[in-house]
Amino acid sequence: MNLDTLIFIISAVVAVFGGTMMIAQRNPVLSVMYLILSLVAQAVLYVQLGALFLGAILIIVYSGAILVLFLFVIMLLNLRGTEDLGHGSQPISRFTKFVLSILFVFELIAVVKTGFIRSESPIGMMTTVAEDFGSVKAVATLLFTKYVYPFELAGILLLAAIVGAVVMTRDSQRGDSLRIGSAPDSQAPDIEQETGGEQ
């Protein structure tokens, strides 16, 4: 067993362990921590596959920004994991759902093993690819030439997400004109005025 295989096995086990502990926790803060552990292990796998830029992005953007946003919301709502989550009457029991999910996983593995992927060629750090595979320059060149329209659309999507998050979290008692169900077009100047005023 060489070092490459060892790193892969450790990262895979840590990633699966983090994911499992994430859904087993009652305390949401611990749950976020285990998800960060799983994501860092996945970033190691990314780097092993040559995706250096995306591995860095996964740690910086995902662990550093998105999961911190989760932590902010958990602390804002003051969730301690002691809430009564009850046992509501559910049409399908949790055990059935668990078994169905495991069956789903085995079905996917069977599909992979029986012919969907023919090539069992080894990949990883040892195999040779282009010199700049996965570097910032190579990814950015592709992003700004072949995929420039999806890139622009992603920018529009982010703008819509910002506006949506601001509109949804406004207090409808305080906000005089913003109510759920009103036309979004007439509200847009109002938001701009308010953010301008706060600055």
Add this chain to the structure above:
Amino acid sequence: MITLSAYVIVAIVLFGIGTIGVLISRNLIILFMSVELMLNAANLTLIAFSRAMNVLDGHVFVFLVLTIAAAEAAVGLAMVITLFRNRETINIDRYDLLKW
């Protein structure tokens, strides 16, 4: 040596854990994080195939998926805050106004 199917199987197991979390979790926040885990499993598959085929297009797809995950987290957490403000709970079994 590590084969392509080893990476894909790790991604499948992570996706399955996310599926279990979405199905059996009653905590809205944990359910939401399970969806994020499923998105990341799909990303791992894209990067593994990108390496196997020796093309960089998969990396661009992962970049766009990360963008969409960020937007989804922002909007989703805004909805969680609004729901909590109205119902004072994050138990998803209690959000049953539209149930018949």
